[in-house]
Amino acid sequence: MARPTSASIHTDALRHNLAQARARAPHSRVMAVVKADGYGHGLERVARALEGADAFGVAALSDADRLRAAGLSQPIVLLSGFDEADDLPQLRRLGVETVVHHLSQIEMLEQAADGEPIRCWLKVDTGMHRLGFAPEQVREAYARLSALAGVADGIVLMNHFASSDEFANPQTPAQLRAFADATAGLDGARSLANSAAVLGWPDAHADWIRPGGALYGISVVEGTTGADFGLRPAMTLSTRLIAVNRVRRGERIGYAATWECPEDMNVGVAAIGYGDGYPRAAPSGTPVLVGGQATQVIGRVSMDLMTIDLRGIPDARVGDPVILWGPELPVERIAEVSATIGYELTCSITRRVRFVET
Numbered sequence: 001m002a003r004p005t006s007a008s009i010h011t012d013a014l015r016h017n018l019a020q021a022r023a024r025a026p027h028s029r030v031m032a033v034v035k036a037d038g039y040g041h042g043l044e045r046v047a048r049a050l051e052g053a054d055a056f057g058v059a060a061l062s063d064a065d066r067l068r069a070a071g072l073s074q075p076i077v078l079l080s081g082f083d084e085a086d087d088l089p090q091l092r093r094l095g096v097e098t099v100v101h102h103l104s105q106i107e108m109l110e111q112a113a114d115g116e117p118i119r120c121w122l123k124v125d126t127g128m129h130r131l132g133f134a135p136e137q138v139r140e141a142y143a144r145l146s147a148l149a150g151v152a153d154g155i156v157l158m159n160h161f162a163s164s165d166e167f168a169n170p171q172t173p174a175q176l177r178a179f180a181d182a183t184a185g186l187d188g189a190r191s192l193a194n195s196a197a198v199l200g201w202p203d204a205h206a207d208w209i210r211p212g213g214a215l216y217g218i219s220v221v222e223g224t225t226g227a228d229f230g231l232r233p234a235m236t237l238s239t240r241l242i243a244v245n246r247v248r249r250g251e252r253i254g255y256a257a258t259w260e261c262p263e264d265m266n267v268g269v270a271a272i273g274y275g276d277g278y279p280r281a282a283p284s285g286t287p288v289l290v291g292g293q294a295t296q297v298i299g300r301v302s303m304d305l306m307t308i309d310l311r312g313i314p315d316a317r318v319g320d321p322v323i324l325w326g327p328e329l330p331v332e333r334i335a336e337v338s339a340t341i342g343y344e345l346t347c348s349i350t351r352r353v354r355f356v357e358t
């Protein structure tokens, strides 16, 4: 029998979430961020469902290649930029736009100025200190790019927020001010907002929003789920019980015997583990649904299997469906107890999991 573990991707939820993003930022165009294989949901599948987006954002040129091979003709933006001169012919061939965040990239563009003009998104570091030009370097970078025949007219100006998921954190207004100062008087569309800024910082919507997680129905705002913002989860991760065992009071479950049965009880074994991408860090007590009923993980999650408390579900049987996350059980709850965010969980689903579209 095939392993019963599957990730169902809800394409209607993807479309719903795109519409929600548009409704929140009605004057902005939408770059749908589909990096990391569409946050683990499947790049081509996600891009087809989101073909109404105005552009796609990827982190790897190979992903842009896949989108073009799938027949998608929307603008594609390489969010981390190109990193070697050999990438430029491919950017031109695929018609891909690129973030420019470093002087080394401007030098490569100056060396390879011939050919189809490439649209550039000039990234300003307004305080996150990951990628981008320091505010005082922005004007020179802009002037050098503008002077190149190999750079398309209409440079887009962008930044990235460090703390937009905290709706009262003063870092976001400080970044907004730094961006406005650094780019004052420069022509071009502006792009600032990731998902959390789309949801919580309307002043940051500007000309292009860049939601990723929100499109998959996932919130990174602490203590919230996507549903709190009208979003719908786009993935259900599920499997089945492959054993139901009676275990006596005082016996211990699984590797390192971390959980002790407080009474004689039924323990379910489900066909999913960290080899499928379920987090090993999920502790005893992590919520899980068996046949639609809420219960908990007990003992350590192993590579292929997990053990589940079946007290309170006396008729649970081998073959019963087990849901690890989805619309009925927000991935954010699993992430929170596993000391991560929902994005990391959906990104981590492995290749042996069967993907289905619903």
Ligand SMILES: *Cc1c(COP(=O)(O)O)cnc(C)c1O
Pocket: 033, 035, 079, 160, 193, 194, 195, 196, 210, 211, 212, 213, 214
């Ligand atoms: C990943 C990314 C986004 C999307 O972030 P979300 O929190 O998923 O919305 C936006 N912009 C840039 C530059 C990114 O790298």
